[in-house]
Amino acid sequence: MSEISERIVADLLFARTGQQLTEARRWRIQTALAGLFRERGIANIDQLVCMLAEPRESGLAQDVVEALLNNETYFFRDRLMFDLLAREVLPDLAAKRADTKRLAIWSAGCSTGQEALSLAMLFADQPERWAGWKVDILGTDISGKAVAAARRGVYSQFEIQRGLGVTQMLRWFDEGAHGWTPHAELSRRVRFDRRNVLDEPPHPGRFDLVLCRNVLLYFERANRMRAFDHLARATADDGWLMIGAGETASGQTTAFAPACDTSGLYRRIAPDTAPQPAWPERASAG
Numbered sequence: 001m002s003e004i005s006e007r008i009v010a011d012l013l014f015a016r017t018g019q020q021l022t023e024a025r026r027w028r029i030q031t032a033l034a035g036l037f038r039e040r041g042i043a044n045i046d047q048l049v050c051m052l053a054e055p056r057e058s059g060l061a062q063d064v065v066e067a068l069l070n071n072e073t074y075f076f077r078d079r080l081m082f083d084l085l086a087r088e089v090l091p092d093l094a095a096k097r098a099d100t101k102r103l104a105i106w107s108a109g110c111s112t113g114q115e116a117l118s119l120a121m122l123f124a125d126q127p128e129r130w131a132g133w134k135v136d137i138l139g140t141d142i143s144g145k146a147v148a149a150a151r152r153g154v155y156s157q158f159e160i161q162r163g164l165g166v167t168q169m170l171r172w173f174d175e176g177a178h179g180w181t182p183h184a185e186l187s188r189r190v191r192f193d194r195r196n197v198l199d200e201p202p203h204p205g206r207f208d209l210v211l212c213r214n215v216l217l218y219f220e221r222a223n224r225m226r227a228f229d230h231l232a233r234a235t236a237d238d239g240w241l242m243i244g245a246g247e248t249a250s251g252q253t254t255a256f257a258p259a260c261d262t263s264g265l266y267r268r269i270a271p272d273t274a275p276q277p278a279w280p281e282r283a284s285a286g
């Protein structure tokens, strides 16, 4: 029975988020749901599956999905990628948008906000260069809990130390009774929304830079291609895409071309110059 119940729970996660829990990764279920089981007094996964069928437990399915999502993140995760943004991407965008002095950036799958705030720090660290610019950083995630935490913007001692040196921590964050909060210099540039990357993208063509790092890893091929399609439609024709250091866009989309030897950074190929892909049947996001 437990095996069937595990498959039902994995199917629920897939239907709501596109994230796949293959049999090899099903061991995660017990660990990830342990807190929820304790909170709700649920004895085991079989009981959970029975409860999911009860109409009065309508919020339970979402709690299960939230618990199964991997929200791992930290400030300046894979710092070399942020160095690349500072060295290659931002100077390119500064030149291209010199007339409007406006930049829009989308962090898709932003978890609890550290990625968006790391981006904001790249701008705040160069006040003279970015004086007079309007920089909007939109962080989105499918997890309501992660988005709520990102909006709250209060980081524990453990979270603030992950990826930030003491100088940066003291320069851009204040310590309060409940944790560390970003200065207005950072928070005025970021906002957060709940959104599934498999749904229609926000503001088509508007984003100069899109980050979608460590999100596509557990999508199966059809959903990964669908997500790339959405990321492409959100990106300006001369914009940039950054995915995770261990991820690749090659073979999944013709809308982006590798920008350099470093994996993870791509340039948008304008739609009229990109060869048309043979898209597979689109899978449902649930």
Ligand SMILES: C[S@@+](CC[C@H](N)C(=O)[O-])C[C@H]1O[C@@H](n2cnc3c(N)ncnc32)[C@H](O)[C@@H]1O
Pocket (backbone or CB within 6 Å): 017, 018, 019, 069, 070, 071, 072, 073, 074, 077, 108, 109, 110, 111, 112, 115, 140, 141, 142, 143, 146, 195, 196, 197, 198, 212, 213, 214, 215
């Ligand atoms: C491992 S975290 C990565 C966070 C950040 N991008 C980073 O690299 O540090 C993956 C995030 O993707 C989110 N996610 C998973 N499936 C998603 C989907 N279909 N749409 C939007 N976000 C999703 C998860 O909730 C989680 O917060």
